[in-house]
Amino acid sequence: MVAILLRSSHDRNHQGRLDRNLARIDLRNSSRYWRDPRVPGLSCLVADFTSHDYAPHSHEAFVVAVTEAGGSEFKSRGRSDEAKSSNLLVFNPDEPHSGRMGWSRRWLYRGLYLTPPAIETLKAALGLKETAYFTCNSFHDPDLIEAFLGLHRVLDEGNDPFEERELLLRSFGALIRRHAAGEPHLTPPVRDRIKAARICEVMRERHAEALTLEQLGAEVGLTPFQLIALFKRSTGLTPHAYLTQLRLKAAIRELGRGATIAAAALEAGFYDQSALTRHFKRAYGITPLQWVRAAAGR
Template structure:
């Protein structure tokens, strides 16, 4: 589904051969992505121009010789910065798509990426060729070969054999899980720091520090991600947008649209139509 918003054009669709794989082709001049994450492995490659991408406390330039790889649930944000235009292609692989790739590459698990920006011109070209082939969708064999070749190179060159995340301290892990469980069960309510703090026994400043230390964003941003995820699930069923906004804790439909566009670069209606 393609949509033009002022000077921004975004086309978003689900691949018809690989379950769990969605793709985006974007041509932006004004887009700014708020801090967000996806329940998918994200691969993004720039065609023209560029942008500033922030993740793990570092800012990198998205340019034509760089591939960005974000692990599932890894927070990141971006803005136009130095460039007046940013044309890029991205793909999002949820678990079902990752399972297909892992099976095709004979891997026991998908590697974890300890660096989000990868400078590799040949790999960029490979992913661009893959994305264009998936967009044309005329030769299944060619698409499958490109899929496995591109991800095989990415994983073997830049993937970690084991997840190197710093392990949560046992106490912190328990508190964080309690707070997140509350968010997931009551995301449709106007939760406050007091509500969350009462469950985990932390002061507001301690609660904010806990989230930023372990998930890379504050409680409000994390709750917004949960609400966006719930909205995505409801959008697949074709419910009216206003009803979805009310049911997922957003102030109104306009607020949901704004957060959705800032997080994903497309509107809720585009997402629903692609589904």
């Protein structure tokens, strides 16, 4: 009888500890992590925390994090700072840091992790000879924050390789040019209207193909980063925006000939019907279906 009573008391105490531990676990904490299928070594994280603390740690990867809501406190280089929506966080590979919720009741953020293969891909595309290094972990740069949020969301959607590559190079190129230590030797800008005209010609001829910035750059002897800068200066649009306009016009021609929306999307070079619809609405304020109905007099 004594043994039974002792065991029962032990069980109740054990259950009490379990209940208290569960009470400290906020079930609203969530995270989603994936590897980008097109850039080896690039991973992405979306985390929404209400109670998570990060123990001191480091990554093999170069890390960029953008806060969408709330925030946290982090420690690196022996100093404490805040992760919040007005700051962009950057950590060099193997740089120790830790974090805790601190003042905020929520921390919703997006992170990008570039391991050596992704870093080498980026260096080649930007024309960098050496890996960029940052002597500060937090930057107040609204334009850059928006750029990285846009990049991460496009990577999350995962249906436009051309736009992903362009945003990757533009955002990291701007980050390195503005904030990296020393004077990073990014490939110098190019001013050449003939090359810009040739790029436009190639896109007009091959807009339905799965074009890449590397392919277009090779046509005129430019790195992808040089290509983006040259094209923006020459046309007022990024290569992706120009290519999208070409594809929208091609889709409208196909719809005018009686093609279904799905067929018109693929013929024009869009990933699928939903991609066409999204860009169509963004550009014209109406959907392809509304356009088709109006063309038919309905």
